Amino acid sequence: MGIRRVGPTQIRERHKATCHCGAVELELHLPDGVVDPRRCDCSICRRKGAIVAGVPMSGLRIVRGQDVLKLYQFNTNTAKHYFCSNCGIYTHHQRRSNPQEYGYNVGCLEGVNPFDLGPVQTNDGVNHPSDQR
Secondary structure, three states: OOEOEEOOEEOOOEEEEEOOOOOOEEEEEOOOOEOOOEEEOOHHHHHHOOOEEEEEHHHEEEEEOOOOEEEEOOOOOOOEEEEEOOOOOEEEEEOOOOOOEEEEEHHHEOOOOHHHHOOOEEEOOOOOHHHHO
16 A cells, blocks of 8 residues: 555645646546655766656546657667656656556645655666666
């Protein structure tokens, strides 16, 4: 089971997420709440500092702003990181470790302050599991 309440905010089964300027709006299907929130210490995650949780690809729908989303890829070009070209906020990415899943920025969830989660696990993205094959 995931986290169903973050601070004063109840996590809804269909929860809205937006970038800072509101140009990008996502609808996330979160029937179990926020599942496995984490940080990563890879080169991009260290810089963006976001807490990320995952959903299956079918669990994320772009409601608005496809035209302003920009894609950034690096290293193996497997993961696809998306951010708003207006305000620069990272909203989501297609994961390298599981390309059938999106990671989303917990701080973009409507009404959620990610600092209300308390301590969050950090994954070792420098030594990525898919590099060990």
